[in-house]
Amino acid sequence: MATAPRFWRENPSRYNLVGFKCNNCGNHYFPPRIICPLCRRKSVGKIEPVRLKGTGTIFSFTEVHEGMDEQNMQRPYIVAMVELDEGARITGQVIDCDARDLSIGTEVRATLRKLSEEGSSGVIHYGYKFIPLCNGPAASENE
Amino acid sequence: MRRVAVIGTGITEFGELWDSSFRKLGIGAGLAAVEDAKISAEQIDAMYVGNMSAGRFIRQEHVGALIADYSGLVKDHVPATRVEAAGASGGLALRQGFLAVASGLHDIVVVGGAEKMTDVSDTESSMIQSSAADQEWETELGATFAGLHALIATRHMHEHGTTREQLADVAVKNHKHGSLNPKAQFRREINRDVVLRSPIVASPLRMFDCAPSSDGAAAVVLCPLENAEKYAEVPVEIVGSGQASDSLALHNRKDICTMSATRVASDRAFAMAGLSQDDVDVAEVHDNFTISEVLAVEDLGFFAKGEGGKATEDGRTSLEGDVAINTSGGLKARGDPIGATGVAQAVEIVTQLRGTAEKRQVKDADVGLAQNVGGTGATAVVHLFRRA
Numbered sequence: 433m434a435t436a437p438r439f440w441r442e443n444p445s446r447y448n449l450v451g452f453k454c455n456n457c458g459n460h461y462f463p464p465r466i467i468c469p470l471c472r473r474k475s476v477g478k479i480e481p482v483r484l485k486g487t488g489t490i491f492s493f494t495e496v497h498e499g500m501d502e503q504n505m506q507r508p509y510i511v512a513m514v515e516l517d518e519g520a521r522i523t524g525q526v527i528d529c530d531a532r533d534l535s536i537g538t539e540v541r542a543t544l545r546k547l548s549e550e551g552s553s554g555v556i557h558y559g560y561k562f563i564p565l566c567n568g569p570a571a572s573e574n575e
Numbered sequence: 576m577r578r579v580a581v582i583g584t585g586i587t588e589f590g591e592l593w594d595s596s597f598r599k600l601g602i603g604a605g606l607a608a609v610e611d612a613k614i615s616a617e618q619i620d621a622m623y624v625g626n627m628s629a630g631r632f633i634r635q636e637h638v639g640a641l642i643a644d645y646s647g648l649v650k651d652h653v654p655a656t657r658v659e660a661a662g663a664s665g666g667l668a669l670r671q672g673f674l675a676v677a678s679g680l681h682d683i684v685v686v687g688g689a690e691k692m693t694d695v696s697d698t699e700s701s702m703i704q705s706s707a708a709d710q711e712w713e714t715e716l717g718a719t720f721a722g723l724h725a726l727i728a729t730r731h732m733h734e735h736g737t738t739r740e741q742l743a744d745v746a747v748k749n750h751k752h753g754s755l756n757p758k759a760q761f762r763r764e765i766n767r768d769v770v771l772r773s774p775i776v777a778s779p780l781r782m783f784d785c786a787p788s789s790d791g792a793a794a795v796v797l798c799p800l801e802n803a804e805k806y807a808e809v810p811v812e813i814v815g816s817g818q819a820s821d822s823l824a825l826h827n828r829k830d831i832c833t834m835s836a837t838r839v840a841s842d843r844a845f846a847m848a849g850l851s852q853d854d855v856d857v858a859e860v861h862d863n864f865t866i867s868e869v870l871a872v873e874d875l876g877f878f879a880k881g882e883g884g885k886a887t888e889d890g891r892t893s894l895e896g897d898v899a900i901n902t903s904g905g906l907k908a909r910g911d912p913i914g915a916t917g918v919a920q921a922v923e924i925v926t927q928l929r930g931t932a933e934k935r936q937v938k939d940a941d942v943g944l945a946q947n948v949g950g951t952g953a954t955a956v957v958h959l960f961r962r963a
Contacts, residue, residue: 442711461827463712469822492733492831494725495778496717499701511718511777513726513826521826523726525717531778536733547716559716 439557446559449484449542451520460484460518486542486560488516495531514540514562525561539565579676580803580810580963583612583796584922589910590760592790597633597691601642604792604915605687612796612806616647620681622655625668625688626914631703633691642687661707662863664688665917666947666956669795673816673958676797688918689792700788704913707950709824721785721864723825723951725777728866731832732779734881737869739779741884743770745865746783746907748893753904755935760789760910784865789910793918795925800963809929814850814942815959817843825951834952837874841946844957845876852876855898855959856940857927859920861948862905868892871946872900875957899937902927917947917956928962 442463444450451462455478456471462484468475493512510526512534526540540562549556585607587600595603601624609616622643630636643655658668665688672686692700705713705720713723731737747767753759765783773782796806803810819839822828828835845851852875860875862868869883877898878886886892892900903909903923906916924943926932932940943960 469827491826492726492730494722494729494780495775496719496722496725497774497778498776499698499705499719499721500714500717501698501702508775509717511716511722511726513831523713523716523718523723523824523826536729557715 436555439555447544449486449560450481451484453480453482454478455480460516460520462516462520462522482518484516484518484520486516487565488514488540490526490534490536490538490540491515491521492536493526493531493534510534512540512562527561527563528567529564534564541565576677577679578800579673579797579813580800580807581795581813581921581925581960582798582803582806582810583608583614584794584925585609585611586758586793586919586922587791588758589789589791589912589919591693593693595790597629597635597638597689598641598645600691600790600792601687601689602645604689604794605642605646605685608685608794608796614683614796614806617651618683619648619653619685620683621675622648622653622685622687623668623671624655624657625665625917626657627659627661627664627690628703628706628913629691633694642689660954661949662861662913663917663947663949663954663956664914665793665919666945666958667818667917667954669917669921669958670816670818670956672797673813676799682798682802684797685794686797686918687792687794688915690912690914691790692788692912693790697788713824713826719777721780722777724864724866725780726825727831727870727951728779731866731869734832735884736881737884739771740767741888742779742784742865742869743767744887745862745868746770748887749862749901749905749907752894752902752935753908756904756909759904759908760787761904761908780864780866786863786906786911789912791910791912791915791919793915793922795918795921803963810963811925811928812961812963813958814961815844815848817841817847817957819843819955821953823950823953832870833880834870834874834948834955836952836955837871837946837948837957840955840957841875844959848959848961850942850959854942855944856942857899857902857924857937858944858946859901859903859905859923860946862901862907863911863948865907867948868900868905875944875946894935894937902932902935902937917945920945920947921958921960924960928960
């Protein structure tokens, strides 16, 4: 079982989709990095943390039926690679929909949900998941 | 740089080997390779061991020393090094051995690979395999290792029109080849229906699209080519070795239908060898999932991008095809004890080039290739072999 800090230190990105923009090449990335993988040393001092909007389209997706303890309660669940409007790609679950209603290109938006919990009394991990835009904006969602 | 030859091979049975421990498997393969090369322990200068995750599979790290110890090599304090690059651990261990002999530092090197996967549950095994991907930004968000390959498959079908049936044909072919390999984990032929009716793992991939969890080990012995005839009737030269890296997470790659690391490693190996794809008679590629073989035969340059599925369907990758792919049965049917796989691929290619592959022998095989992949393509290792 992992210790709490391992998850806690990634919370800004997990909760608020904080990525970064490289002000040398202008590209957006997620999650944050120390240097831009393309500009390398030229990007030092030019990395700007950016909160990504969380809207984008499905680049590819799958319905997972086997293989993970932490998600076992939710199986099957959908995992997608989402291309965010800023250009960065991100991997996460797609919820509140049926896999049959999804296709490559489906518009989605990010929302905050429970990712997993460690046993019945352990730490609960929260993070982003995605909802198809056609489900409509849910006013009760805390984004 | 010295030219390097393979002078001995050894391999255990692959499968769910309840009565075999990690050390028993490793030593079994090593002894067989040393016996095949007709060398004595005193001649061994160094050993490299490919292993992905003994720490999680059997709670044992430091397995380089462990195998050296149980092989009787600590009497002479032979240096033993464990090499890890997830699924590419074995291929990378082979490359380390190749570099050590080519450089002139060592004369006789044993390269082994071993994994003992079935001491943990299937779910645990699957989670360990997923750690080859980006644990913090893929796996913990729900992406299993099969799930990531399913993302590749969905996209490949979308961009290139690859069909579900063509993916099944990869498994059907590799099971057919496996039925001709007495060391294979699965030696039974299957048909398309078996694949298409098997349970979904991560859509569109089903159980028969996935390589199994396996126990097993493989080993080869290397020496300078100029000395090879002393030890082997038919020495096989390693004529090219290439390695490349890519982003750990799949989502950081522009084109997920191409494994750029495979392309680059393959270009580097072919350039070193002065050979082209047309020269290759037989290849072992990293079919941990059926879609992976489709990508591999494209990215290695045997078929154009998008044509891998069709080429498989048309039989062009079978034993009698343009280039025989995975004559051992591949990861799918021979089995995939992760750290052993890259070395097992080398054992199969050497067996083919020696002309001793019996029922699965490719006629007049002269040049062979092995492609070993770590993660979803963050590491790729490609070796080219030629009958000396």
